[in-house]
Amino acid sequence: MALDETDRRILRVIQRKGRISNSDLSDEVNLSASACHRRVQRLETDGYVKDYVALLDARKLGMPTTVFVEIKLSAQADEVLEAFEKAVARVPDVLECHLMAGTADYILKIVAEDTEDFARIHRQYLTRLPGVAQMQSSFALRTVFKTTALPV
DSSP, X not given: OOOOHHHHHHHHHHHHOTTOOHHHHHHHTTOOHXXXXXXXXXXXXXXXXXXOOOOOOTTTTTOXXXXXXXXXXXXXXXXXXXXXXXXXXXXXXXXXXXXXXXXXXXXXXXXXXXXXXXXXXXXXXXXXXXTXXXXXXXXXXXXXXXXXXXXX
């Protein structure tokens, strides 16, 4: 299904304000409440809207440290990639894992309380990941910009 401009307006609003009422959403996108509700349901059914979540403040929860870890594997065989991906998905501090093209095979985004906590995560989880040949960690000094909103 192709998205029209009204669908795109709905998506722009709900990805910024996930808890907006249907009434307020319909006002923002200039639709009747029933037409707006039908469109949102269709966007959900068709998979454009995957889920609704609350974005938590890592700093207030005591995890202000963000670490990006580049990982090179010992081999590129499917079984090595699969074993790594299964294991890394079980590490609770990993927010994101991306298979990369370039010098690293994977890049991980990890949250921690501080450098000591990251050392614990490194010892307890990262060093035990299967197939890892090399790791390089980079600490974010400050988050300049962060969004979850896609440009629709």
